[in-house]
Amino acid sequence: MPRNARRSTPVIKDVAKLAGVSAATVSRYLNGTANVNEEKSERIAQAIKLLGYKPSIVARALANREMDSVMVFATDSGSFSTNMTNVGVERGAQSKSYLFGVTTLSEHRLGDVRQMVQMALGANPAGVIVYEYDRAGAEALRYIPDDMPLVIVGGNVGEGAYQVINSEREGGRAMTEYLLGLGHRTVYHVARSEGPSDNTRTNGWRDALTEAGAPVPEILHVSATDLEESVEVGRVLGRRSDVTAVFAGNDETAIAVINGLREEGRRVPEDVSVAGFEDRQFAPMWKPALTSYRQNFIEMGERAFAMLYEQIQARRAGERPPQSRLETVQGRMVVRDSACAPR
Structure with a gap:
């Protein structure tokens, strides 16, 4: 074969000819915008x-007047929860041959949120997912058009027509109840910044103490980025003989607090029990292995995309939107060696 002779890339008309159907039928099959009977569907698929045909995302965008893509609006793109949720959204997008993009917002630049949202929507995504973990996410929702397919991840229960939340509050309650159940009089809480939602692990901590009639200590707030603050809080708690149990806002904070306690000569768990949250990969490797609460952020992302995809397909087919719903992704407590009954 001459060097300049190339096999042509198959196009939709080639598929239609081989399957014995019209190009319009192939297009409807690919876009899922109308039912194609089973016999024709099988011929098209074959x-x-x-032919090894690969649909052009540009051609489909022209047909649909929007890209086969989803846009995520998120703050703190480097955090574990955001990263893992993105993994889930991307997996869902890839399963439907959709592109996936992330627009990062800033809590410290709320005045820029509108411009960032409008720029991202200029790419004509088929739908958007907003992580409402903080004020920037809540601000972004103000600028999403009413007719845009949308899923909210996080936020207050019932805030959006289509919403996926995790068991933050339930998890905080479970961890605190577990420590109280071991016999601790109360549980101190070292908290990182949380969003405007009431579905927070801190609220769960407070719920458990209040319902048990236990003292509710002052919350000890620490930076999300400076773990030395958490170490110092551990030192402060270590100097108090009445402190026997600590629930930390996440696993990194828990380990930093343990280091501070040890610097004051307090043993974990013999003198002070410590529990974390999120159950990161390093949690079972720490000494002692860290008791924590496991959340499935990847599942949250997968569910969010599935919910969004249903809206997109209904919109393209000219059908009524799916029924509004709220889905909660449950977590579970993982008991290890960092907590025990008080001496």
């Missing part, structure tokens, strides 16, 4: 396989 033709696509034989």
